[in-house]
Amino acid sequence: ATPRHATPRHATPRHATPRHATPRHASNPLRVAEKLAAVYDEHCESVLLPLPRMNECETRLALDAAVIEALGIDAEIVATIRRELTREPSITGKRYV
Numbered sequence: 001a002t003p004r005h006a007t008p009r010h011a012t013p014r015h016a017t018p019r020h021a022t023p024r025h026a027s028n029p030l031r032v033a034e035k036l037a038a039v040y041d042e043h044c045e046s047v048l049l050p051l052p053r054m055n056e057c058e059t060r061l062a063l064d065a066a067v068i069e070a071l072g073i074d075a076e077i078v079a080t081i082r083r084e085l086t087r088e089p090s091i092t093g094k095r096y097v
Contacts, residue, residue: 032070039066052092054082 049057089096
């Protein structure tokens with residue numbers, strides 16, 4: 001058993017800075033806010049598909065893409081989270097196997 005105070009192998013140490021931690025547009029937060037607001041305005045009346053179908057939802061994908069770019073997040077991390085969420089029983093309504 002792993003002691004409570006031990007850091008799991010998959011966790012990032014507190015002193016390590018992930019490569020995606022610094023936003024690409026960190027020098028101009030107003031520009032980032034304006035860009036995100038424009039994407040929101042473009043999609044605010046668009047349909048959001050139910051969460052189990054989030055991989056098919058063009059609106060969710062467009063919003064995610066804007067946040068990924070604004071914050072400098074690795075797109076593959078977001079894609080992995082999305083894939084895992086679509087399999088999550090609390091999202092899909094299916095029983096745990």
